[in-house]
Amino acid sequence: MSIAPASEERGQTPRLLVVEDDPLVRSVCVRLLKLRHYQVDQADNGLQALENLEQATYDIVLTDLSMPALNGLGLLRRIKERFPDTDVIMITAFGSIDTAKQALKLGAFDYLTKPLELDDLARVVQTCLEMRELRRLRRERETLSEMVALMELSRTISARLDVEAQAGEFMAQLCRRFNPSGVALSLIDPDDRRLTLLARHGLPDNSRPSRSVALPSPELLEGQILAAHAELVERYQGEHQRLQVLRMQDRPVGVLQIAWDRDVPPLSDSDAQLFEVFVASMAVALENGRLYSKLKQQNLRTITALAAAIDARDPYTKGHSEQVTRYAVRLAQRMGMDEPWIERLRYGALLHDVGKIGVPDVILRKPSRLTDAEFEIMKQHPIIGARIVGSVLGEVCEAILHHHEHWDGSGYPDRLAGEAIPLESRVIAVADAFDAMTSDRAYRRGMSPEEAIAILLHGRNQQWQADLVDIFVDIIRQEGAELLASKDRAAQEAGIDRGCPSKRDRNPSAGAGMADDRTAL
Structure with a gap:
């Protein structure tokens, strides 16, 4: 037959x-x-x-x-x-x-x-x-196999729910599979009515100071969207290109521009079909990522406002969370951590004390040493914070929960030791301790950076991981003036009683070894 x-x-x-x-x-x-x-x-x-x-x-x-x-x-x-x-x-x-x-x-x-x-x-x-x-x-089987592989890849990329990371992954896959000479991807924010350039490879820009342009009408007309994209990326002077509005359920979500040189033949029918499937999945993933990022930012703003409100409950701790974040991020950068990890750390550091909303003012603002019972209540704030943040930023709740654990296992709430403590928590702990020691409190004056450094070095492999302390100390000695310049001390200066003796003056044994600060250590 x-x-x-x-x-x-x-x-x-x-x-x-x-x-x-x-x-x-x-x-x-x-x-x-x-x-x-x-x-x-x-x-x-x-x-x-x-x-x-x-x-x-x-x-x-x-x-x-x-x-x-x-x-x-x-x-x-x-x-x-x-x-x-x-x-x-x-x-x-x-x-x-x-x-x-x-x-x-x-x-x-x-x-x-x-x-x-x-x-x-x-x-x-x-x-x-x-x-x-x-x-x-055979081509149809190969195309079907490629479609399945691309769909699996799309699902994997979509699961990240980070729009810029998704864009980078999709661009890389487009370049590997379809071998273009240039690709550009822009995304629509329908609420702000703006088109933002997410990624570009091999295509010239228009040297605009901004990576986004306003869309003139709320109807998001295709011609206006393509014109806005053209303001961000010049038309490629190749033999052929595709300029395609990405859609999800007939609603525009962005623009994909992909171009090939003159000596590259146009896409075959099977490749064109594969391209359409890939682009459709890319549109869905990017729109879902945009919606997730928007929701995440809204939740983050809410929780950040809550963290600022917690800091504001005591004028002596105003700006503490922001300063801890600066120290922690710089430490992570020196450690060579990648950007997604640093982003998680940034959230964890910013929100590390959010659980203090559950600590009564009488304890939080007490101008003298806490009783054992009061300290037990204070020790609940990492647990409370992890519960609050876990509902919207589950990836950082562990960092918050364990930022008071000690390297030798003497910390709280779970008495974890060594590498059993999440790395984010270990980084936050060093940054948190330094800012607490160098900040004024109602019960003591802030230490000088060198005094705080001495305590950090004394606590190596006891309260803090030794190599993290060493890197952080090196950062402070090289960049301390710049990092401390952004420290908000206005409220502390306004509220401190200059006649009040330091905590170390009131209790000479405090601070002789590891730092002793009930709100941050």
Whole structure:
């Protein structure tokens, strides 16, 4: 049983082009092929054949080897360059067999010798159509496999729910699979009615000071969106490009611009289909990521305001959370941590004391040493904070819960030790301790940076991880003036009683070893 040709499978009659300068041979070939129910066109030289190929899509071209104007080998080369999906069967005189073999090396499917055997002609054409169908089926399987792989990749990328990270991953995948010379991706914020350039590779920008432009109307019309994208990214001067508005449920979410150089052929039908599937999944993922980021930012602003309110309950701790965040982020940068990890750390440091909302003012603002019972209440604030933050920023609640654990296991709430303590918590602990020691409190004056450094060094491998202390001390000694310049001490200066002795003056044993500060250590 023979395999139906691909064009028949699609409900189309296979289309063939016979190129032969001998009218008798050409006529015989055309008549035989039409009897086989193929659609057949004819040309008497290679140049005319190229004109036919520009006007229609052919499954097979049968061409004589020796022709005026453009011979068979020249036509074969042009077809392989400009119409790679079209197969070529050469027709040659017996004495030109070596040239026919050369044609096979250049990509011809097969060759026939004159005088033609009509059965051979029918057999070679049928075999070529069957091979085309097998190739089509194989491409479809490969395309389906690629679609499945791309969908899995899309789901993996979507799970990150970080728009900029998603954009980078999608851009990298586009470049790997479709080999463009340039890609640009912009995203719509429908609330602010702005189009923001998320990522660009190989395409020139317009040297704008901003990476976003306003959209003129709330209807988000496609023409306005494309015009706004053009303000951010210049049109690529390549032979061909796609400028596509990304949509989710018929609603525009962004613009993808992808371009290829002149010497790269356009996407095949299967690649175009794969591209559309990939772009559709990219639109869904980016829109979901944008909505998640917006919700996350709203929740973060709410919790940050809560953290600021906690700091504001005691004028001596105003700005503490922001300063701890500055120290912790700088320490993480010196440690060589990647940006996603630093972002989690930033949230954890900013919100590390949010649980103090559950600590009564009488304890939080007490101007003298806490009793054991009061200290037990104070020790609940990491637990309370982790519960508050866990509902919206689950990835940072562990950092908050354990930022008072000690390297030697003497901390709270779970008495974790060493590397059992989350790394984020260990980093926050060092930053938290330094800011607490160098800040004024109602019950003592702030220490000098060198005094605080001495206590940190004394607590290496006891209260804090030794190498983190060493890196942090190096940062303070090199960059301390810059980091301390942003420290908000106005409220502390206004509220401190200059006649009040320091805590160390009131209790000489305090601070002799590890730092002793009930609100931050």
